[in-house]
Amino acid sequence: MDVIEYPDEMRAWSREQRAAGRLIGFVPTMGALHEGHASLMRESVAQNDVTVVSIFVNPTQFAPHEDFDRYPRTWDADRDLSEALGAQVVYAPSAQTMYPEKYSTYVTVERVQDHLCGASRPHFFRGVATVVAKLFNAVQPDRAYFGQKDAQQCAVIRRMVRDLDFPIEIIEMPVVREPDGLAMSSRNKYLSEDERQRALALSRGLIRGQELLNTGERDSARIIQEVRMQLADVETDYVALVDAEEMQPVATVDGAVVLAVAATVGSTRLIDNMKLMPGRSGGQAPRLL
Numbered sequence: 001m002d003v004i005e006y007p008d009e010m011r012a013w014s015r016e017q018r019a020a021g022r023l024i025g026f027v028p029t030m031g032a033l034h035e036g037h038a039s040l041m042r043e044s045v046a047q048n049d050v051t052v053v054s055i056f057v058n059p060t061q062f063a064p065h066e067d068f069d070r071y072p073r074t075w076d077a078d079r080d081l082s083e084a085l086g087a088q089v090v091y092a093p094s095a096q097t098m099y100p101e102k103y104s105t106y107v108t109v110e111r112v113q114d115h116l117c118g119a120s121r122p123h124f125f126r127g128v129a130t131v132v133a134k135l136f137n138a139v140q141p142d143r144a145y146f147g148q149k150d151a152q153q154c155a156v157i158r159r160m161v162r163d164l165d166f167p168i169e170i171i172e173m174p175v176v177r178e179p180d181g182l183a184m185s186s187r188n189k190y191l192s193e194d195e196r197q198r199a200l201a202l203s204r205g206l207i208r209g210q211e212l213l214n215t216g217e218r219d220s221a222r223i224i225q226e227v228r229m230q231l232a233d234v235e236t237d238y239v240a241l242v243d244a245e246e247m248q249p250v251a252t253v254d255g256a257v258v259l260a261v262a263a264t265v266g267s268t269r270l271i272d273n274m275k276l277m278p279g280r281s282g283g284q285a286p287r288l289l
């Protein structure tokens with residue numbers, strides 16, 4: 001497996017693959033890889049001839065007061081896992097390579113980024129869309145794999161790819177959870193044993209929301225209120241029901257929605273969500289998308 005650090009070298013590698021008729025799958029990550037990332041990598045390896053994994057902790061998606069400096073970095077283990085799962089390349093540019101002096105160009109995806117994490121972290125999606133556009137230009141993949149764990153990020157990337165004509169298919173993969181329901185996240189490493197237990201409130205809240213939809217409840221305010229009750233033991237940032245495409249709040253659930261929660265546990269901000277398609281008439285079980 002190769003490690004590539006510069007966009008021109010990355011593009012040259014991809015050009016060779018394409019000339020040989022190989023399909024390129026791409027899994028962008030910030031490292032500290034876990035089973036959630038592994039599920040994306042396995043799917044890419046299964047669906048494509050070659051797979052590139054990027055590992056880059058992107059400074060432009062962190063605000064100054066956030067955890068950029070202490071974000072977990074586990075380079076050796078990440079490289080070994082990427083290789084073991086069958087990736088051909090780890091693309092790991094430096095921050096200086098990605099954002100040289102006088103860097104001044106950013107991608108903003110309007111509307112889709114406005115609510116949920118976009119409201120709490122106003123800098124965030126501009127950083128995400130910009131770095132993913134740059135990674136796409138370097139790797140030039142046929143398919144790129146993202147986790148529904150970050151459902152709004154998926155919606156933002158899908159819209160960017162459509163609006164800016166990136167010739168890339170976006171594949172969304174289901175949320176991978178610990179056996180007790182906690183969504184896997186590189187930030188779970190920050191949690192103490194007590195916080196780890198309290199963090200279960202997020203997935204419990206989502207399950208409560210899913211139950212309500214199951215029993216035919218379609219009123220967003222009532223669902224949100226019940227989910228919030230499950231989050232009594234953590235500091236809730238938001239509980240929201242949004243449509244699955246534009247990520248706009250809905251008053252009544254009548255199509256594909258994302259039930260999304262964000263909360264701080266101790267000093268760790270966690271997010272989780274479920275993408276749900278309720279049945280046409282009340283009482284029908286919602287399908288997990």
Ligand code: AMP
Pocket residue numbers: 028029030031035036037039040145146147148149150173174175176177183184185186
């Ligand atoms: P990150 O390294 O946190 O930026 O995540 C890189 C990719 O892995 C993103 O597309 C995430 O949505 C995805 N991912 C992270 N955690 C999970 C998880 N628990 N299940 C599925 N995908 C995940």
